[in-house]
Amino acid sequence: MTAKIPTLDLTRNYGRIKDEILEALNSVLESQHFILGPDVAAFEKECESYLGNVSAIGCASGTDALLLALMALDIGEGDEVITTPYSFFATASCITRLGAVPVFADVDPGTFNIDPVKALEAITPRTKAFLPVHIFGQMTPLETVYEEFSARGVAVVEDAAQAFGAWRKEGNHIRRAGAWGKIGCYSFFPTKNLGGYGDGGMIVAQDEEIAARLRKLRVHGAGTTYYHDEVGLNSRLDSLQAAILRVKLRHIEEWNEERRTVAGRYFALFAEKGLLDTVVPPQELEGNYHIYHQYVVKVPRRDELQACLEEEGIVSRVYYPVSLHLQKCFSFLGYSEGDFPVSEQLSRETLALPVFPELTMEEQVRIVSAIGRFYDK
Numbered sequence: 001m002t003a004k005i006p007t008l009d010l011t012r013n014y015g016r017i018k019d020e021i022l023e024a025l026n027s028v029l030e031s032q033h034f035i036l037g038p039d040v041a042a043f044e045k046e047c048e049s050y051l052g053n054v055s056a057i058g059c060a061s062g063t064d065a066l067l068l069a070l071m072a073l074d075i076g077e078g079d080e081v082i083t084t085p086y087s088f089f090a091t092a093s094c095i096t097r098l099g100a101v102p103v104f105a106d107v108d109p110g111t112f113n114i115d116p117v118k119a120l121e122a123i124t125p126r127t128k129a130f131l132p133v134h135i136f137g138q139m140t141p142l143e144t145v146y147e148e149f150s151a152r153g154v155a156v157v158e159d160a161a162q163a164f165g166a167w168r169k170e171g172n173h174i175r176r177a178g179a180w181g182k183i184g185c186y187s188f189f190p191t192k193n194l195g196g197y198g199d200g201g202m203i204v205a206q207d208e209e210i211a212a213r214l215r216k217l218r219v220h221g222a223g224t225t226y227y228h229d230e231v232g233l234n235s236r237l238d239s240l241q242a243a244i245l246r247v248k249l250r251h252i253e254e255w256n257e258e259r260r261t262v263a264g265r266y267f268a269l270f271a272e273k274g275l276l277d278t279v280v281p282p283q284e285l286e287g288n289y290h291i292y293h294q295y296v297v298k299v300p301r302r303d304e305l306q307a308c309l310e311e312e313g314i315v316s317r318v319y320y321p322v323s324l325h326l327q328k329c330f331s332f333l334g335y336s337e338g339d340f341p342v343s344e345q346l347s348r349e350t351l352a353l354p355v356f357p358e359l360t361m362e363e364q365v366r367i368v369s370a371i372g373r374f375y376d377k
Protein backbone atom coordinates (compact mmCIF):
# COMPACT_ATOMS: atom_id res chain seq x y z
CA MET A 1 0.00 0.00 0.00
CA THR A 2 1.46 3.34 -1.02
CA ALA A 3 1.31 6.23 1.44
CA LYS A 4 -1.76 8.42 1.60
CA ILE A 5 -1.48 11.89 0.06
CA PRO A 6 -3.37 14.39 2.26
CA THR A 7 -4.76 17.70 0.98
CA LEU A 8 -2.45 19.42 3.45
CA ASP A 9 0.31 17.99 5.65
CA LEU A 10 1.18 20.46 8.40
CA THR A 11 3.63 18.06 10.06
CA ARG A 12 6.07 18.49 7.17
CA ASN A 13 5.92 22.26 7.60
CA TYR A 14 6.48 21.97 11.34
CA GLY A 15 9.56 19.86 10.70
CA ARG A 16 11.15 22.76 8.83
CA ILE A 17 10.73 25.34 11.61
CA LYS A 18 10.57 23.26 14.79
CA ASP A 19 13.59 24.84 16.47
CA GLU A 20 12.46 28.40 15.76
CA ILE A 21 8.95 27.63 17.01
CA LEU A 22 10.09 25.99 20.25
CA GLU A 23 12.36 28.93 20.99
CA ALA A 24 9.53 31.42 20.36
CA LEU A 25 7.09 29.45 22.51
CA ASN A 26 9.62 29.16 25.28
CA SER A 27 10.10 32.90 25.44
CA VAL A 28 6.33 33.44 25.83
CA LEU A 29 6.16 30.75 28.51
CA GLU A 30 9.02 32.37 30.42
CA SER A 31 7.23 35.74 30.25
CA GLN A 32 3.83 34.27 31.27
CA HIS A 33 2.19 36.99 29.20
CA PHE A 34 -0.58 35.25 27.29
CA ILE A 35 -3.19 37.71 26.02
CA LEU A 36 -2.17 40.50 23.60
CA GLY A 37 1.20 41.67 25.01
CA PRO A 38 4.59 42.29 23.38
CA ASP A 39 4.48 39.47 20.82
CA VAL A 40 1.08 40.56 19.54
CA ALA A 41 2.24 44.19 19.27
CA ALA A 42 5.41 43.10 17.46
CA PHE A 43 3.46 40.82 15.10
CA GLU A 44 1.06 43.67 14.29
CA LYS A 45 4.01 45.97 13.50
CA GLU A 46 5.61 43.34 11.27
CA CYS A 47 2.33 42.82 9.39
CA GLU A 48 1.99 46.57 8.93
CA SER A 49 5.37 46.80 7.24
CA TYR A 50 4.73 43.65 5.18
CA LEU A 51 1.30 44.77 3.97
CA GLY A 52 2.12 48.48 3.65
CA ASN A 53 0.22 51.61 4.64
CA VAL A 54 -2.17 50.04 7.16
CA SER A 55 -2.69 49.68 10.90
CA ALA A 56 -3.00 46.05 12.01
CA ILE A 57 -5.16 44.80 14.88
CA GLY A 58 -4.90 41.17 15.97
CA CYS A 59 -8.08 39.38 17.03
CA ALA A 60 -9.36 35.91 17.88
CA SER A 61 -10.31 34.57 14.44
CA GLY A 62 -11.04 35.43 10.83
CA THR A 63 -14.75 35.26 11.60
CA ASP A 64 -14.33 37.84 14.38
CA ALA A 65 -12.19 39.99 12.07
CA LEU A 66 -15.13 40.21 9.64
CA LEU A 67 -17.63 40.86 12.42
CA LEU A 68 -15.45 43.58 14.01
CA ALA A 69 -14.87 45.21 10.62
CA LEU A 70 -18.60 45.56 9.98
CA MET A 71 -19.17 46.76 13.55
CA ALA A 72 -16.52 49.46 13.07
CA LEU A 73 -18.49 50.69 10.05
CA ASP A 74 -21.71 50.84 12.10
CA ILE A 75 -23.40 48.24 9.92
CA GLY A 76 -26.63 46.96 11.45
CA GLU A 77 -30.35 46.35 11.11
CA GLY A 78 -31.60 46.73 7.53
CA ASP A 79 -28.24 47.69 5.99
CA GLU A 80 -27.18 45.77 2.89
CA VAL A 81 -23.76 44.27 2.23
CA ILE A 82 -22.93 43.01 -1.25
CA THR A 83 -20.92 39.80 -1.28
CA THR A 84 -20.22 36.51 -3.07
CA PRO A 85 -22.34 33.36 -2.77
CA TYR A 86 -19.24 31.19 -3.38
CA SER A 87 -17.26 31.37 -0.15
CA PHE A 88 -16.86 30.02 3.35
CA PHE A 89 -19.91 30.52 5.59
CA ALA A 90 -18.38 33.26 7.76
CA THR A 91 -18.36 35.70 4.83
CA ALA A 92 -22.15 35.91 5.02
CA SER A 93 -22.82 35.06 8.68
CA CYS A 94 -20.94 38.14 9.90
CA ILE A 95 -23.51 40.21 8.01
CA THR A 96 -26.64 38.50 9.34
CA ARG A 97 -25.21 38.41 12.88
CA LEU A 98 -25.49 42.21 12.89
CA GLY A 99 -29.04 42.19 11.52
CA ALA A 100 -27.81 43.37 8.12
CA VAL A 101 -28.73 41.72 4.83
CA PRO A 102 -26.28 39.90 2.53
CA VAL A 103 -26.99 40.75 -1.10
CA PHE A 104 -25.26 38.26 -3.35
CA ALA A 105 -23.83 38.82 -6.82
CA ASP A 106 -22.64 35.93 -8.98
CA VAL A 107 -19.00 34.97 -9.52
CA ASP A 108 -16.65 34.85 -12.48
CA PRO A 109 -16.50 31.31 -13.93
CA GLY A 110 -12.73 31.55 -14.52
CA THR A 111 -11.41 32.93 -11.23
CA PHE A 112 -14.36 31.99 -8.95
CA ASN A 113 -14.21 35.52 -7.47
CA ILE A 114 -17.23 37.82 -7.34
CA ASP A 115 -17.79 39.59 -10.64
CA PRO A 116 -17.11 43.25 -9.70
CA VAL A 117 -19.48 44.56 -12.38
CA LYS A 118 -22.36 42.39 -11.15
CA ALA A 119 -21.54 43.56 -7.63
CA LEU A 120 -21.85 47.17 -8.74
CA GLU A 121 -25.26 46.40 -10.27
CA ALA A 122 -26.47 45.18 -6.87
CA ILE A 123 -26.13 48.58 -5.17
CA THR A 124 -29.26 50.06 -3.63
CA PRO A 125 -29.73 53.11 -1.38
CA ARG A 126 -29.36 50.72 1.60
CA THR A 127 -25.94 49.34 0.55
CA LYS A 128 -23.34 50.09 3.24
CA ALA A 129 -20.46 47.82 2.23
CA PHE A 130 -18.99 45.62 -0.49
CA LEU A 131 -17.34 42.46 0.85
CA PRO A 132 -15.30 40.71 -1.85
CA VAL A 133 -13.45 37.48 -0.97
CA HIS A 134 -10.07 36.71 -2.52
CA ILE A 135 -11.07 33.13 -3.02
CA PHE A 136 -8.47 30.32 -2.91
CA GLY A 137 -5.65 32.91 -2.71
CA GLN A 138 -6.26 35.05 -5.78
CA MET A 139 -7.31 38.69 -5.57
CA THR A 140 -10.57 40.03 -6.92
CA PRO A 141 -9.69 42.86 -9.35
CA LEU A 142 -11.06 45.91 -7.57
CA GLU A 143 -9.53 48.70 -9.66
CA THR A 144 -12.45 48.96 -12.07
CA VAL A 145 -15.08 49.45 -9.35
CA TYR A 146 -13.29 50.83 -6.30
CA GLU A 147 -13.83 54.50 -7.13
CA GLU A 148 -17.48 53.97 -8.00
CA PHE A 149 -18.22 52.13 -4.74
CA SER A 150 -16.43 54.81 -2.73
CA ALA A 151 -18.19 57.61 -4.58
CA ARG A 152 -21.53 56.04 -3.68
CA GLY A 153 -20.60 55.82 0.01
CA VAL A 154 -20.08 52.06 -0.03
CA ALA A 155 -17.09 50.87 2.04
CA VAL A 156 -14.95 48.08 0.56
CA VAL A 157 -14.11 45.41 3.16
CA GLU A 158 -11.85 42.63 1.92
CA ASP A 159 -12.16 39.05 3.15
CA ALA A 160 -8.51 38.12 2.67
CA ALA A 161 -8.74 35.04 4.92
CA GLN A 162 -7.34 32.84 2.14
CA ALA A 163 -4.96 35.36 0.63
CA PHE A 164 -2.24 36.51 3.05
CA GLY A 165 0.65 37.53 0.80
CA ALA A 166 -1.28 37.57 -2.49
CA TRP A 167 -1.02 40.76 -4.49
CA ARG A 168 -2.26 42.50 -7.60
CA LYS A 169 -0.41 44.93 -9.87
CA GLU A 170 -2.00 48.33 -10.08
CA GLY A 171 -0.10 50.63 -12.44
CA ASN A 172 3.53 50.24 -11.44
CA HIS A 173 3.02 49.28 -7.83
CA ILE A 174 1.43 46.30 -6.11
CA ARG A 175 -1.55 46.05 -3.76
CA ARG A 176 -1.46 43.32 -1.15
CA ALA A 177 -4.68 41.44 -0.49
CA GLY A 178 -6.43 43.09 2.44
CA ALA A 179 -4.54 46.37 2.22
CA TRP A 180 -6.66 47.82 -0.59
CA GLY A 181 -10.11 48.30 0.94
CA LYS A 182 -11.14 50.49 3.83
CA ILE A 183 -10.74 47.39 6.02
CA GLY A 184 -9.10 44.02 5.35
CA CYS A 185 -9.67 40.79 7.29
CA TYR A 186 -7.37 37.77 7.69
CA SER A 187 -7.64 34.38 9.33
CA PHE A 188 -4.75 32.50 10.91
CA PHE A 189 -6.69 29.24 11.18
CA PRO A 190 -4.04 26.48 11.05
CA THR A 191 -4.79 25.45 7.46
CA LYS A 192 -4.47 28.96 5.98
CA ASN A 193 -1.27 29.94 4.15
CA LEU A 194 -0.18 31.87 7.24
CA GLY A 195 -1.64 29.65 9.95
CA GLY A 196 -1.19 29.59 13.71
CA TYR A 197 -1.46 26.55 15.97
CA GLY A 198 -4.99 27.45 17.03
CA ASP A 199 -7.48 30.18 16.14
CA GLY A 200 -6.37 33.70 15.28
CA GLY A 201 -7.24 36.60 13.02
CA MET A 202 -6.34 40.14 12.08
CA ILE A 203 -7.99 43.28 10.81
CA VAL A 204 -6.16 46.03 8.95
CA ALA A 205 -7.38 49.56 8.28
CA GLN A 206 -5.94 52.52 6.43
CA ASP A 207 -7.84 55.08 8.48
CA GLU A 208 -6.36 55.63 11.94
CA GLU A 209 -9.77 56.49 13.43
CA ILE A 210 -11.23 53.16 12.29
CA ALA A 211 -8.11 51.36 13.58
CA ALA A 212 -8.52 52.99 17.00
CA ARG A 213 -12.18 51.96 17.10
CA LEU A 214 -11.23 48.38 16.19
CA ARG A 215 -8.64 48.28 18.98
CA LYS A 216 -11.43 49.18 21.39
CA LEU A 217 -14.03 46.86 19.91
CA ARG A 218 -11.78 43.80 20.42
CA VAL A 219 -11.59 44.48 24.17
CA HIS A 220 -15.30 44.90 25.01
CA GLY A 221 -15.36 48.44 23.64
CA ALA A 222 -13.09 49.71 26.41
CA GLY A 223 -10.76 52.63 25.57
CA THR A 224 -9.34 52.42 29.09
CA THR A 225 -9.72 49.17 31.06
CA TYR A 226 -13.12 49.09 32.84
CA TYR A 227 -14.34 52.23 31.02
CA HIS A 228 -16.59 51.09 28.16
CA ASP A 229 -17.44 53.54 25.38
CA GLU A 230 -19.54 50.95 23.55
CA VAL A 231 -20.31 47.23 23.61
CA GLY A 232 -17.63 45.29 21.77
CA LEU A 233 -16.44 41.69 21.69
CA ASN A 234 -13.91 39.70 23.63
CA SER A 235 -11.69 38.96 20.64
CA ARG A 236 -7.97 39.05 21.28
CA LEU A 237 -5.03 37.38 19.61
CA ASP A 238 -3.08 35.41 22.18
CA SER A 239 0.66 35.74 22.64
CA LEU A 240 1.51 32.10 21.86
CA GLN A 241 -0.22 32.38 18.48
CA ALA A 242 1.48 35.72 17.79
CA ALA A 243 4.90 34.24 18.61
CA ILE A 244 4.24 31.32 16.22
CA LEU A 245 2.93 33.65 13.52
CA ARG A 246 6.00 35.88 13.83
CA VAL A 247 8.19 32.89 13.02
CA LYS A 248 5.99 31.84 10.10
CA LEU A 249 5.73 35.38 8.70
CA ARG A 250 9.49 35.26 8.13
CA HIS A 251 8.95 32.34 5.74
CA ILE A 252 5.65 33.20 4.10
CA GLU A 253 7.13 34.56 0.85
CA GLU A 254 9.17 31.40 0.34
CA TRP A 255 6.21 29.11 1.11
CA ASN A 256 3.81 31.01 -1.16
CA GLU A 257 6.42 30.78 -3.91
CA GLU A 258 6.67 27.01 -3.34
CA ARG A 259 2.88 26.70 -3.65
CA ARG A 260 3.14 28.47 -7.00
CA THR A 261 5.77 25.94 -8.05
CA VAL A 262 3.36 23.13 -7.12
CA ALA A 263 0.62 24.80 -9.21
CA GLY A 264 2.99 25.13 -12.16
CA ARG A 265 3.89 21.44 -11.93
CA TYR A 266 0.19 20.43 -11.92
CA PHE A 267 -0.32 22.43 -15.12
CA ALA A 268 2.69 20.84 -16.82
CA LEU A 269 1.59 17.34 -15.77
CA PHE A 270 -1.99 17.90 -17.02
CA ALA A 271 -0.55 19.06 -20.35
CA GLU A 272 1.81 16.10 -20.56
CA LYS A 273 -1.05 13.65 -19.99
CA GLY A 274 -3.31 15.37 -22.54
CA LEU A 275 -5.76 16.24 -19.75
CA LEU A 276 -6.20 19.96 -20.44
CA ASP A 277 -9.36 19.44 -22.51
CA THR A 278 -10.93 17.58 -19.56
CA VAL A 279 -9.51 19.18 -16.42
CA VAL A 280 -9.79 22.98 -16.25
CA PRO A 281 -6.87 24.27 -14.12
CA PRO A 282 -7.23 27.44 -12.03
CA GLN A 283 -7.01 30.62 -14.06
CA GLU A 284 -4.56 33.28 -12.88
CA LEU A 285 -5.71 36.72 -13.92
CA GLU A 286 -3.20 39.04 -15.64
CA GLY A 287 -1.42 41.12 -12.97
CA ASN A 288 -2.28 38.76 -10.12
CA TYR A 289 0.12 36.94 -7.80
CA HIS A 290 -2.02 33.92 -6.85
CA ILE A 291 -0.83 32.16 -3.70
CA TYR A 292 -2.83 28.95 -4.18
CA HIS A 293 -4.35 28.61 -0.74
CA GLN A 294 -6.31 25.95 -2.60
CA TYR A 295 -5.60 24.44 -6.01
CA VAL A 296 -9.10 24.08 -7.43
CA VAL A 297 -9.88 22.46 -10.78
CA LYS A 298 -13.16 22.13 -12.69
CA VAL A 299 -13.84 18.57 -13.79
CA PRO A 300 -16.61 16.45 -15.30
CA ARG A 301 -18.06 13.68 -13.07
CA ARG A 302 -16.56 15.38 -10.03
CA ASP A 303 -17.98 13.13 -7.32
CA GLU A 304 -16.95 9.95 -9.14
CA LEU A 305 -13.43 11.32 -9.62
CA GLN A 306 -13.20 12.20 -5.94
CA ALA A 307 -14.28 8.68 -4.92
CA CYS A 308 -11.78 7.13 -7.33
CA LEU A 309 -8.92 9.28 -5.96
CA GLU A 310 -9.92 8.36 -2.42
CA GLU A 311 -9.55 4.67 -3.34
CA GLU A 312 -6.01 5.39 -4.51
CA GLY A 313 -5.15 7.08 -1.22
CA ILE A 314 -5.41 10.63 -2.58
CA VAL A 315 -7.49 13.04 -0.51
CA SER A 316 -9.32 15.86 -2.27
CA ARG A 317 -11.98 18.30 -1.05
CA VAL A 318 -15.05 20.09 -2.32
CA TYR A 319 -15.12 23.86 -1.74
CA TYR A 320 -18.02 24.62 -1.55
CA PRO A 321 -20.77 22.04 -2.00
CA VAL A 322 -23.60 24.50 -1.23
CA SER A 323 -23.64 28.15 -2.35
CA LEU A 324 -24.31 30.55 0.49
CA HIS A 325 -27.66 31.74 -0.92
CA LEU A 326 -28.93 28.14 -0.72
CA GLN A 327 -27.87 27.47 2.88
CA LYS A 328 -30.80 26.43 5.05
CA CYS A 329 -30.12 29.12 7.67
CA PHE A 330 -30.38 31.81 4.98
CA SER A 331 -33.70 30.63 3.53
CA PHE A 332 -35.32 33.70 5.12
CA LEU A 333 -33.45 35.83 2.58
CA GLY A 334 -35.73 34.41 -0.12
CA TYR A 335 -33.16 33.21 -2.65
CA SER A 336 -33.76 30.07 -4.70
CA GLU A 337 -31.93 27.64 -6.93
CA GLY A 338 -30.97 29.24 -10.25
CA ASP A 339 -30.41 32.73 -8.80
CA PHE A 340 -26.60 32.49 -9.16
CA PRO A 341 -26.00 29.87 -11.84
CA VAL A 342 -22.21 30.22 -12.01
CA SER A 343 -21.75 29.73 -8.28
CA GLU A 344 -24.18 26.80 -8.31
CA GLN A 345 -22.37 25.16 -11.22
CA LEU A 346 -19.01 25.54 -9.46
CA SER A 347 -20.43 23.83 -6.39
CA ARG A 348 -21.09 20.80 -8.61
CA GLU A 349 -17.87 20.85 -10.68
CA THR A 350 -14.92 22.02 -8.59
CA LEU A 351 -12.44 19.83 -6.76
CA ALA A 352 -9.53 20.97 -4.58
CA LEU A 353 -6.41 18.85 -5.09
CA PRO A 354 -3.62 18.55 -2.51
CA VAL A 355 -1.50 21.71 -2.36
CA PHE A 356 1.09 22.73 0.21
CA PRO A 357 4.70 23.94 -0.01
CA GLU A 358 6.17 20.52 0.80
CA LEU A 359 4.09 18.48 -1.69
CA THR A 360 6.59 16.55 -3.85
CA MET A 361 6.82 16.08 -7.59
CA GLU A 362 6.48 12.30 -7.06
CA GLU A 363 3.20 12.81 -5.22
CA GLN A 364 1.91 15.10 -7.94
CA VAL A 365 2.81 12.55 -10.61
CA ARG A 366 0.78 9.97 -8.66
CA ILE A 367 -2.19 12.34 -8.39
CA VAL A 368 -2.22 13.31 -12.06
CA SER A 369 -1.69 9.69 -13.19
CA ALA A 370 -4.71 8.64 -11.13
CA ILE A 371 -6.78 11.44 -12.72
CA GLY A 372 -5.54 10.34 -16.16
CA ARG A 373 -6.56 6.74 -15.54
CA PHE A 374 -10.03 7.88 -14.42
CA TYR A 375 -10.57 9.73 -17.71
CA ASP A 376 -8.84 6.96 -19.77
CA LYS A 377 -5.93 9.22 -20.77
Ligand SMILES: *Cc1c(COP(=O)(O)O)cnc(C)c1O
Pocket residue numbers: 061062063064087088090091133159161162186187188189199200201
Ligand atom coordinates in the same frame (compact mmCIF):
# COMPACT_ATOMS: atom_id res chain seq x y z
C1 LIG B 1 -11.27 30.69 6.96
C2 LIG B 1 -12.15 31.74 6.42
C3 LIG B 1 -12.86 32.62 7.25
C4 LIG B 1 -12.96 32.46 8.74
O1 LIG B 1 -11.79 32.36 9.43
P1 LIG B 1 -11.73 31.66 10.87
O2 LIG B 1 -10.39 32.07 11.37
O3 LIG B 1 -11.86 30.20 10.64
O4 LIG B 1 -12.83 32.20 11.69
C5 LIG B 1 -13.59 33.64 6.66
N1 LIG B 1 -13.65 33.77 5.32
C6 LIG B 1 -13.01 32.92 4.49
C7 LIG B 1 -13.11 33.13 3.02
C8 LIG B 1 -12.25 31.86 5.00
O5 LIG B 1 -11.65 31.02 4.18
